[in-house]
Every structure is written in structure tokens, then in C-alpha cells.
Amino acid sequence: MAHRLAFRQLYHYGPATPGIPVPVTLRAGRESLSLLANVDTGSTVCIFRRDHAEALGLQLEHGVRQRIRAATGAFETFGHLISLSVLDMQFEALVYFAASSEITRSVLGRLGFLDRVRFALIDYDRNLYLSAYDDTR
Amino acid sequence: MSEMGRLGGKRRMQTLTSQRRREIARKAGLARWAKVSPKTASHFGAELGWLSRHREEYLGQWVALDGARLVASGSSAREVYLAARRAGVMVPFVDQVQPPDDLPFGGW
Numbered sequence: 001m002a003h004r005l006a007f008r009q010l011y012h013y014g015p016a017t018p019g020i021p022v023p024v025t026l027r028a029g030r031e032s033l034s035l036l037a038n039v040d041t042g043s044t045v046c047i048f049r050r051d052h053a054e055a056l057g058l059q060l061e062h063g064v065r066q067r068i069r070a071a072t073g074a075f076e077t078f079g080h081l082i083s084l085s086v087l088d089m090q091f092e093a094l095v096y097f098a099a100s101s102e103i104t105r106s107v108l109g110r111l112g113f114l115d116r117v118r119f120a121l122i123d124y125d126r127n128l129y130l131s132a133y134d135d136t137r
Numbered sequence: 138m139s140e141m142g143r144l145g146g147k148r149r150m151q152t153l154t155s156q157r158r159r160e161i162a163r164k165a166g167l168a169r170w171a172k173v174s175p176k177t178a179s180h181f182g183a184e185l186g187w188l189s190r191h192r193e194e195y196l197g198q199w200v201a202l203d204g205a206r207l208v209a210s211g212s213s214a215r216e217v218y219l220a221a222r223r224a225g226v227m228v229p230f231v232d233q234v235q236p237p238d239d240l241p242f243g244g245w
């Protein structure tokens with residue numbers, strides 16, 4: 001049985017990077033910046049670098065403390081409620097910033113991103129398809 | 138032979154017309170070929186191009202870019218972000234210039 005899906009956006013992420021990077025804009029109050037984050041369906045939450053929290057002027061340690069389990073151990077993060085824009089979609093989401101500057105990856109995981117969208121990937125073509133979850137057009 | 142097989146792989150896909158790409162996507166039955174916003178499709182292309190061209194020169198530094206234009210560079214993300222805002226760039230692209238990945242990433 002075939003299943004058909006329709007998406008609002010197609011993003012071609014190109015051949016130059018090893019991950020699945022997508023453009024992200026973080027907004028906290030009146031501060032905003034853009035960065036690239038890798039889609040990671042295995043990550044429970046969205047995690048960004050400490051440096052980006054500092055750039056936005058967030059008081060990192062005032063956020064919700066949360067340890068994150070990883071393949072080789074665990075690391076500390078702090079959660080902040082911010083505005084997260086991915087391509088042309090915007091969400092208010094609790095995202096996590098690594099406490100350590102040694103964590104140099106930013107990832108878009110399930111809570112705050114994947115649970116807000118409909119998402120498909122054809123990695124062979126390096127194409128990512130995306131719609132807001134409630135976008136039924 | 139399948140449609141994809143006749144095309145001979147993904148690289149040849151890039152030379153096809155948009156109409157042909159839509160036909161292929163429809164026949165694949167996986168997804169409708171979505172209309173691509175030109176702004177979205179090229180998003181960060183200029184920034185990524187700049188990073189690729191200047192990687193050696195700025196390795197390890199934080200940079201704030203406005204498209205393909207370097208607005209600020211320095212040792213901290215906050216420093217280059219503020220410099221970009223002072224320069225009138227309201228949403229700068231802020232990244233640390235990293236060496237090319239020599240090992241594959243295994244996820245968290």
C-alpha cells in the first residue's frame with residue numbers, strides 16, 4: 001500500500017557537509033542570530049552551543065538544568081525558552097544549550113522541532129522536505 | 138529499468154528541468170515536489186561559500202557574516218555578534234570556523 005505525503009518546503013542541503021545541516025535562527029528577546037544545526041532524529045531535544053547562548057545575551061545557568069545522555073557519557077545543558085526559526089517556520093520552544101564550550105555541535109532533535117513538523121528525508125538526493133505539523137494545504 | 142536507473146543516479150538529477158524533476162518525484166510516490174522558495178533554497182549558500190573559501194585564514198575564530206560579507210571576526214561569539222549588530226546587521230550568521238571533519242560523526 002502506497003502512502004503519499006505533501007510538504008510545504010523542499011530544502012537541498014548540498015554535498016559539502018557530512019551531516020544534515022539546516023538554517024536556524026534563534027531569537028531571545030530582541031537578540032537574534034543565525035546558524036546551521038544538524039537534524040538528528042536520535043536526539044530527544046534540540047541542543048545548541050554555549051557560545052550561541054552567550055552571543056544572545058542569555059544567562060545560561062539561569063535556565064533549566066538538564067543532563068543529556070550521549071553515546072559515550074553525559075553532559076550538562078541548560079534549557080531556555082526561545083523562538084526557534086527553521087527555514088520559514090517559527091516555534092516557541094524549550095531548547096538546550098551545552099554548559100561546556102567543548103560541545104561544538106548544534107542539533108535539531110525531537111522536542112521543539114521534530115514534534116512540531118512533518119518531515120521527510122531523501123538523503124540520496126540530499127533533499128529535506130518540511131511542513132508545519134498542522135499545515136494541511 | 139526504473140526511472141531513476143535510466144537517469145543514472147543523483148548527479149544527473151541536478152541537470153533536469155524543474156518539470157522533469159516534479160515528474161520524477163511524483164513517480165517515486167514518496168512526496169510531492171514542493172514549490173521551492175528561492176530565498177529558502179539559497180539560504181546560507183553565501184555564508185557557506187565564504188566559510189569554505191576562508192577556512193584556513195580564519196580557522197578557530199568566530200565570525201559574523203552577512204551573506205558573503207565578513208562583518209566581524211574574533212575570539213568569542215558574543216564579541217562578533219555585538220560587532221555585527223553595531224554594524225547594522227540585525228540577524229548575523231554566527232559561526233566558529235572549524236577544520237573540515239576528518240572523522241564521521243556518530244551522533245550523540
